[in-house]
Amino acid sequence: MDWVYAIIYGIVEGITEFLPISSTGHLILTGNLMGVPWTKEVKDAFEVVIQGGAILSVLVYYWRDFLKLRDVGTDRTQQQLWSGVLVATIPAVILGLLLGDRIQEVLFKPSVVAWALIVGGVLMWLIENRRVQPDVHAIEGIGLPKALMIGALQCLALLWPGFSRSASSILGGMALGLDRPTATKFSFYLGVPTLGGAALLNLIQDREIIFGEIGLVNVLLGAGVSFVVAYLAIGWLLKFVSTNNFKGFAVYRVLVGALILVLVATGVMSNGSLG
Template sequence: MDWVYAIIYGIVEGITEFLPISSTGHLILTGNLLGVPWPKDVKDTFEVVIQGGAILAVLAYYWKEFLLIRHIPTDRVQRHLWTSVVVACIPAVILGLLFGSTIKELLFRPSVVAWALIVGGVLMWVIESRKTVPEVHEIEQISTRKALMIGALQCLALLWPGFSRSASSILGGMVLGLDRPTATKFSFYLGVPTLGGAALLDFIKSREILGQIGLLNVLLGAGVSFVVAYAAIGWLLRFVSTNNFKGFAVYRVVLGVVILALIAAGVLNNSILA
């Protein structure tokens, strides 16, 4: 069954990584509902490593734009853009190194995810209901200061499993004056070093752990994640060009309430999960 679990995890990761609905939350719930029998350390590592597939999807989708990084020494615009991306990653890197393991040990449970989904959904609705005019319409226009603030807001997802890295970075960008498509695109860019670095580091450190389910299953999960995430990126960019995020807000609140109801009914285990 390991290959079946790998495919399901890959599908869930690919769909949810860049949508503002929390990939971490959905992966926690997936493992719980399926009763995946892998040890906790295996689940933890596998979930992080298959994010690499989703990150490769971003690189593939924007490959022409990412190639421009070679012009950083001579192109002021590219130098500013990638400085902003690096600066935005700093808060999450520091917080992850200091508290990442503790947060996993204490907060990776369905009830925490449920409340994060609900609170994030309400905030999403409130932010989308504001009557403001965005002032930033291209990611190259994002100031270093705003990038750092977006990076700090992104940490909400690390501190509160289920809040969603995409949601916190996109909504943070919108509050800071980015239009919806620009905030979404910057969230994609920001995910490359933030998630890609974590996936690579976990893979290097934990190759023996992943050996318990087989390297082919890891590659299968990452490959499925890549294909599904690539499709999800294209869909989301088309969606945000003509729609707001209120539909996602409703989904988050409904899902959070359903999770709490399942916990109360004893259907869903609320113990710490991988």
């Protein structure tokens, strides 16, 4: 059955990683509902590694943009873009190194994730209702101060598991004056060093679990499915945000959060630490 779990995890990861609905919350719900028999160490390792597939989808989707990195030494536009991405990554790197293990140990529980989904959904609704007039319409024009603030807001996903990295970075960008498509695209770019670094570090640290208990075939299967589904999700989300707001996602987050709380209260889902 491991290969079935790998495929389902890959589908869930691919759909939810870049949508503002929390991949963490959905992976927790998926694992519990399926009754996956893996230990928490195996689950944690697998969930982080298959993020690599989702990150690869960003590199492939925007391959022309990433190819322009070769001109970063001479192209002012590329310097502005990638310096913004780099600066925005710094807060998450610092916070992850300082508090990552402690946060996972104390806060990585279904009830905590559920409330993060609900609160994030409410904030999403409020931000959509009280939006500032956007004055940034391209990721090259974000600037370092706003990039740093978006990076800091992204840390909400680290401090409160289930809040969603995509939601915090997209909503943060919108609150700071980025239009919806620009905030969404910057969130994609920001995910490459943030999630890619975490996946690579996890692959190195937990290689015995990944290649021993999970198996290379299942890892490749999960990451491959995640890549394909995430690639499709990116294209869909970019089209969606060009003509729609995020209120539907806000309602969905509240409903999923409420479902997790009900499952915990009825004993269907354990509320023990998942980290």
